[in-house]
Amino acid sequence: SQQGEEDPQALSIQEGENATMNCSYKTSINNLQWYRQNSGRGLVHLILIRSNEREKHSGRLRVTLDTSKKSSSLLITASRAADTASYFCATDDTGGFKTIFGAGTRLFVKA
Amino acid sequence: DGGITQSPKYLFRKEGQNVTLSCEQNLNHDAMYWYRQDPGQGLRLIYYSQIVNDFQKGDIAEGYSVSREKKESFPLTVTSAQKNPTAFYLCASTPRPGTSEQYFGPGTRLTVT
Numbered sequence: 001s002q003q004g005e006e007d008p009q010a011l012s013i014q015e016g017e018n019a020t021m022n023c024s025y026k027t028s029i030n031n032l033q034w035y036r037q038n039s040g041r042g043l044v045h046l047i048l049i050r051s052n053e054r055e056k057h058s059g060r061l062r063v064t065l066d067t068s069k070k071s072s073s074l075l076i077t078a079s080r081a082a083d084t085a086s087y088f089c090a091t092d093d094t095g096g097f098k099t100i101f102g103a104g105t106r107l108f109v110k111a
Numbered sequence: 112d113g114g115i116t117q118s119p120k121y122l123f124r125k126e127g128q129n130v131t132l133s134c135e136q137n138l139n140h141d142a143m144y145w146y147r148q149d150p151g152q153g154l155r156l157i158y159y160s161q162i163v164n165d166f167q168k169g170d171i172a173e174g175y176s177v178s179r180e181k182k183e184s185f186p187l188t189v190t191s192a193q194k195n196p197t198a199f200y201l202c203a204s205t206p207r208p209g210t211s212e213q214y215f216g217p218g219t220r221l222t223v224t
Contacts, residue, residue, distance in 0.1 A: 031211055040199075041217055041218065042201055042218050043203075043215045044215070045212045088154070092209075097142075097159065097161060097208050098159065099144075099156075101146075103152050104152075104153055
C-alpha cells in the first residue's frame with residue numbers, strides 16, 4: 001500500500017530557481033523522510049522530520065510538515081543541474097518496522 | 112551507496128529460471144530490506160529481516176524467497192513463479208529494526224526474457 005503521494009509527478013526548472021515538491025499521506029506517522037535517487041542508482045537519505053516538528057533545514061533543503069493536513073513539502077533553494085533526480089517521501093507504518101515510499105517527483109534542472 | 116553492495120549491476124535471465132541477487136553490508140546493521148522498483152514508480156517492499164535467521168514477507172512477496180544466515184548478507188531469489196520479474200531491485204539496511212533512515216545499495220537491474 002502506498003502511504004505517500006508526491007506532487008507534482010515531474011518538475012522542470014532553470015538552474016538557480018527554487019524547486020518545491022509536496023507529499024501527502026493517509027495515516028498518523030512518527031516521522032517523515034525525504035530521499036533522493038539519481039537515475040539507475042540507489043536512494044540516498046536527505047532529511048527526516050519528526051511528527052512534533054514543523055520545519056527542518058539542511059543546507060539548501062527545507063522541509064515542512066503539517067500533521068493536521070497530513071502533508072509535507074521539500075524545498076530546494078538555488079537549484080543546480082546536479083539536483084536533477086527523483087525525490088521520494090517516505091513514512092513509517094504503524095508497526096514502525098516498514099517504510100512506505102511514495103511514487104516520487106522527477107526533478108529536472110536545466111543549466 | 113554506503114557500505115551496502117549489490118551484485119551484479121545488470122542481470123539477464125531466461126523465463127523459467129530462478130535467479131539470486133546478492134546483497135552484502137559491512138555496516139553491522141541488524142535489519143535488511145529488499146524492494147522492487149518499476150519504471151516511474153516508488154519502492155515496494157518484498158521481504159525484510161530484523162535479525163539473523165528471521166525474515167518477514169513484505170507487500171509483494173509472492174514469487175520471491177530470501178535467507179538471512181549471516182548478519183551481513185541477505186540474498187533474494189527471484190523464482191520462476193514470479194510472473195513479472197523484470198524490474199530494478201534495491202537492498203537496504205538500518206542499524207536496528209524500527210530505525211527510520213535506510214541505507215541503500217546501488218541496485219540490480221534484472222531483465223527476464
